[in-house]
Amino acid sequence: METVPPAIPQSWSNAALGQLFADTSVARWVELPWICVMGETSSGKSTVLSQLSGIELPTDHTLTTKIPTLIQLRHDAVCQAHIQLIPWNHHSRIHNNNQHSDIGEEQHHHKVILTEEQWHEIPLQIRHAQELVTENGDATIRTDWWVSVSIQGPHVSHPFTLVDLPGLLQNSPEHPDIPQQVQALWKSIQHERSILLAVHPSTSDFHNAAVWASSSSSDFITIPVLTKPDLIDPGAESAVVNLLKGQHPLPLKGFHLIKGRGQAALDQSIEQALREEERFFQQQEPWKSITDTTCLGTIHLREKLSRMQLDLWRKTLPSIVQEIRRKRVEASRVMEQYRPIQDRRRYFQEQSQSLVAKLQASIQGRSSYSAGARLHQACTEYADSIRQGSLYTVRSVVEGAHVLVTTPRGVVPGGVVHIDKHFCCVDFIHEDHSSSEALFDRVGIPIQDHKVEVDDVWLEGLKVYIAREGGVCDSLKKIPFHCVRTDPSWLKEKIAATRTDELACFLNVDIFKAVVADFVEADWRPPCDKLLQITEDVARKAVSESIQSTLDERYPLLQSLLERHCRAVVRSLMDHAREQVDMHLAAEKQPYTLDLLLLENIAEARHRSLRRELEIAFRLDQEGGVYDTQAIQAIMDDVFERQKHKTIEDHTAEEMEIILESYGKIATRRVLDRSPMICWEVLRSLIPAIQESFWSVSEEELIECTQDQEDTRTKYIAAREEFEEMEKALRIFESL
Structure with a gap:
């Protein structure tokens, strides 16, 4: 019997959790605590991600995030960036069954490792990985492949796990199905172990923002993030201040304000942008007058997310480990089912x-x-x-059989129309016997208040009657079985048909x-x-x-x-x-x-x-x-x-x-x-x-x-990979 693991001790650090994400791909199969960043296009979502992660991400005025991007940050003495494509089968509700993993060998084995000197290539490599699974110029959202970006180095102080989701296009005449695809992806990625970072520009109407509607469920931890405070029209800042102070009718609470680099300052480094952001909130009104400064700036947001993610790990770790164990058992079963055969005769x-x-x-x-x-x-x-x-049954008296009724005066032929336990009733066959005392008690009795058809037989009291034409009936005699025997006349035709010239x-x-x-x-x-x-x-x-x-x-x-x-x-x-x-x-x-x-x-x-x-x-x-x-x-x-x-x-x-x-x-x-x-x-x-x-x-x-068919080999490899990742994850938990 498996024991439930203890909650994460206070001595645990986010660095330990970063190890889990960096060393395993367990998130492909098990819902782990991560931070999902979502927002409309041009909302400043990419800027928020860049400043939180400390790495440059692709950004321009068009839809750039065509497939989800998993960003894993880990503190380490060696500075490296790993960028690769990973097939994503994390729960069927995320996988789009209408899309197919129809990419080639290059995409399957695509993996890039960058050193600190090559840091500037990160956005280009992310974009290249996206283009490997999407046709050039195609804005279709794909969920069967993800870009995995693993960043490690001494500069990583907050080992987050971030998920960059495609931005929402409110109006897309060329691709009218894009908004529905994005919203479906947003909904599928949300679970009780995720933290939602809902990004929206403070220059737009935030009361009816689509991102709020997609993230306002009470089942999830949601942090609404406002961007572009430097572009707010003079005099309109009070509405944003009210949001930060919680003085608003919106269902969301805990708003945070971020200032990113504008288009004119994209040549700045992220460190320069963070310093500029800090000066902005310290010197500009009404932001410098806000008492609670923890709702302002990237640095405070990093600390808040780090703390919330660790708390979420402490809360969900027991169920995560149990799920990993279940997944390992299931993967082991599938591996055994599709394991390549070594001895065909023995298998047969x-x-x-x-x-x-x-x-x-x-x-x-x-x-x-x-x-x-x-x-x-x-x-x-x-x-x-x-x-x-x-x-x-050649001589058995059954209903419908032709019989001979033996009487003191001879034998009367007839047909059985009713059988009881101790007697039977026989109707006449030849008109000569239509009134025979051997077959009938009385004949020609008027029928009163009884709807019957001709030849119907019924019991009334101790009498048995049979209906005749003209609205009359006859009372049938109850004949003991010993007085009735089968009529062998039917055999005469068979005898005559096969009679030879021998003595008759x-x-x-x-x-x-x-x-x-x-x-x-x-x-x-x-x-x-x-x-x-x-x-x-x-x-x-x-x-x-x-x-x-x-x-x-x-x-x-x-x-x-x-x-x-x-x-x-x-x-x-x-x-x-x-x-x-x-x-x-x-x-x-x-x-x-x-x-x-x-x-x-x-x-x-x-x-x-x-x-x-x-x-x-x-x-x-x-x-x-x-x-x-x-x-x-x-x-x-x-x-x-x-x-x-x-x-x-x-x-x-x-x-x-x-x-x-x-x-x-x-x-x-x-x-x-x-x-x-x-x-x-x-x-x-x-x-x-x-x-x-x-x-x-x-x-x-x-x-x-x-x-083995190709599909079978694929299933075995996938199950083996899942099993190994579950094993690796459990070893990490045990070591911690």
Whole structure:
């Protein structure tokens, strides 16, 4: 657990802080206490910066600061100036995404070191650095590159960190977007660790100045600085005096007044200008009469800024160090992510093993996408579809099925229109039975206050009704299930379509095989095909998500290579699975079984309908059944007489239905298990097959697929640079 560093002790000096800025570029990533100088063009901003820093800065009547300039002052025995371009990625809110770091090698490596004898070249070198990243004559503001100016020497008494921001143009017909760019930059650079130096000429209207509006937030330390007091119209000095004394309605307080060199005195040195400024405030009215002289002149402003910057460091140091530590950890993570690969084969094996582990977790249901759970659900849906097929339900009484209702007087055909737990209701099919007592309790009942359509079925109390034309309905009889069986007449057409010249009184095996084959294709093939497709989709998605979660965007060619191998494996496994399912279904089209239960079921089912018809005719399901011998004989004669009137097709269809039902129960059990087993074998074989496929990847393929892109190299270098700067900054803090 990281400890919070202590606040800066009083023994710390600004020189120590200057070391941090001079020896590191940590300010590119972490918001450090600095002094931002902002103002409109021709406000005297460059003069204020020059007199505060003690170095000459570029100045003329046009927009000169096209990119921000970071000025770092440090006390040192050696006098040197370092001027260079630095890429600036300090928080995305500063970086302008519409601009690109499209400069060449010269700009990337541009760095100039000047000795004291070359001091006069500083403004020229600053301007040259700006021009390297801006086209000649282009006034566009750039924020993705900054000019860094590091000044060290024994003459530096106040080691400030200053940021020179582009000046604001109120009216720019040639570049109408410049004011918005500058204001956006001003806003982005302001943070709770910055001191804002808002510069404005005392000769202009300062009540509505744009620089005040951009810097008057109470969240920041703002020092309003007035310039050009020597150009104030005689008699107008009192307004400025009131500002210095705090006697004004403006929200800003603590105004400071600076006198810089005019155009006629630009040949003066900065030291001469500071002496002239001191004489001016000591000798000129009304300035010499101001009691609090700390609000006048550059020297006092330096001391004030030095003290405020040190206080700000003491206040924000704990959070700064914590942020640096966080940045170091993040940079280390990015470095590790984009570190150049030394052993490609080992890297490939590590990535492959990670992919396989995640794929295994997906199959076993231990990841966000559970391939095993999805296939299990698909198998459950598959089983439901198979059980609803005709071979499994060939003699099941379901709603909509054509059935035969057995009565004491014979059999009545009809269609099931309602099913309850203990009974069903059957509507007539032939008009001859439209009033049958076997199907209806009452017919032709007027419908009152009930909006229904023809053939609608509804319950009212204990009765079930069906609507007819003409505003009437029929009351349906509640028929016990043991009095209802399926009508095998539908099989007559199939038998007739495949009938051979063999003796018609025997059930032909070819006819049975043809019917079973039709059922296999119509009822089993679609669920099997659907299950196979779902299995393929599940395998593909499990592989795809495992690859996506394993590999990053660093090596897109490697990701494509793995995807190709995995797709080929899935395709091969699925081709084999489809062949197995096809073979299984083809075998099921050739009915065969040694299951003795089949023969028992057939034997029992053959006499079931006749037995039931006799029981109903004898009224054995009711109290007071028939026990008279003559009556029994008459009933039996009647029942068997009806059996004699059945056609060969009727008997064949009944026999076919019985055998289909018995065989269907057995065959369905096989298909319920076989296809899911084949599909599960695909998932079980997936990992070893993929591993075997990965072993075939050649060294040439690995070399081709693991070449770092320029963007990756850039990210690694940037992360390494950031990490090193964070390390360096932490060492400085620890040493202090």
